[in-house]
Amino acid sequence: MSHLVRRFVSVLGTCCLATGLALCVAQAPARAETSGGFELVALGVRGGLDDSNLSSYLIRAQGDAHYLALDAGTLLPGIDRALARGAFADAGPAGGDTAQGHVFHDLIAGYFISHAHLDHVAGLLIAATDDTGHKPVYGLPSTLQVLSDDYFNWQAWPNFGDRGAKPALGRYRLTETAPGQWFDIPDTTLSAQVYPLWHDRITSSMILLRHGDAYFAYFGDTGPDALSGGGHHLADIWQALAPLVRRHALKGLLIEASYPNEVTDAQLFGHLTPAWLERELGALAEASSDPEALKGLKVLVGHTKPSLKAGRDPRSQIAAQLQAGNRLGVHFILPTQGQQVEMP
Ligand SMILES: [Zn+2]
Ligand SMILES: [Zn+2]
Numbered sequence: 001m002s003h004l005v006r007r008f009v010s011v012l013g014t015c016c017l018a019t020g021l022a023l024c025v026a027q028a029p030a031r032a033e034t035s036g037g038f039e040l041v042a043l044g045v046r047g048g049l050d051d052s053n054l055s056s057y058l059i060r061a062q063g064d065a066h067y068l069a070l071d072a073g074t075l076l077p078g079i080d081r082a083l084a085r086g087a088f089a090d091a092g093p094a095g096g097d098t099a100q101g102h103v104f105h106d107l108i109a110g111y112f113i114s115h116a117h118l119d120h121v122a123g124l125l126i127a128a129t130d131d132t133g134h135k136p137v138y139g140l141p142s143t144l145q146v147l148s149d150d151y152f153n154w155q156a157w158p159n160f161g162d163r164g165a166k167p168a169l170g171r172y173r174l175t176e177t178a179p180g181q182w183f184d185i186p187d188t189t190l191s192a193q194v195y196p197l198w199h200d201r202i203t204s205s206m207i208l209l210r211h212g213d214a215y216f217a218y219f220g221d222t223g224p225d226a227l228s229g230g231g232h233h234l235a236d237i238w239q240a241l242a243p244l245v246r247r248h249a250l251k252g253l254l255i256e257a258s259y260p261n262e263v264t265d266a267q268l269f270g271h272l273t274p275a276w277l278e279r280e281l282g283a284l285a286e287a288s289s290d291p292e293a294l295k296g297l298k299v300l301v302g303h304t305k306p307s308l309k310a311g312r313d314p315r316s317q318i319a320a321q322l323q324a325g326n327r328l329g330v331h332f333i334l335p336t337q338g339q340q341v342e343m344p
Contacts, residue, residue, distance in 0.1 A: 036062040037251045037344040041087045042335035043078025047258045047303035054119045061211035066109040066187045070218045075123025079103045085338035109187040110136040114220020115204035116146035128160035136175040144174045198228035200270030217253040223270040242287035251343040252298035260317040274321035295329040
């Protein structure tokens, strides 16, 4: 399946422990590929309620054949929707598979799971009843432990993982990623590093993807540092991203704004509003020592929580509030399901 040759394994764990994450990003070794950007396809964009449209994105480096899935709340229905909207232009029925099957079987190299909340893993769990190709599922050790203990336990669901309750069917390879260590994603030209995030009672995570000298940051659910009881996960991340922002190597980021500004801090439970997101982006601009540094940066916003109340449209409200408070001049994009976003 793979036609790509992996050239480097760039593990910088010792560097990270010794010098801090910011320096590690700056010192990541150059890989031989020429630098390009990224292509993203939104498979699901909502933060709840609608099980046909929950957080999941496919991303690949421009020029790559294979994608990494970023969370998998809604997987196969999202692929269908994206096909209907003209994404995966190079994919059709292949090898006896439907186009949907071809994308699922042949174009996804692996999965990154930011945290094990159901709205981020439901598609992964349901799709496991088909042949999944023994693909890697990357995540923090704590995230994979929940997958293994609470879903793949033969009680909630058969054990499609490769550890835990016997027999382990091994359809997914649960692959732990320690914070601050670069690792390569097989069958792609991507390498990646994972950072922890505060998400109320659990640890969520961000994955920083690298292709040549181009970077993209995908954030799982997160609340602001100021509500985390003294935590500084986002502040640490802004320090790490600042050098990339300064030299325009960060091609984009995807982060959440779950609720409109009217929702009180006490009701956020480890999520962001537009106001909190802009405050955090302000911290990134400050870390970059340049108020203009974020101008034009593509900031994709997802995980908006829908409402079942007549006449309410939190997503439009969130979009309007983001625009109204956009002092940094970032390019906010709220992708819809099936939308393709280019980040050259
Ligand atoms: Zn969520
Ligand atoms: Zn969550």
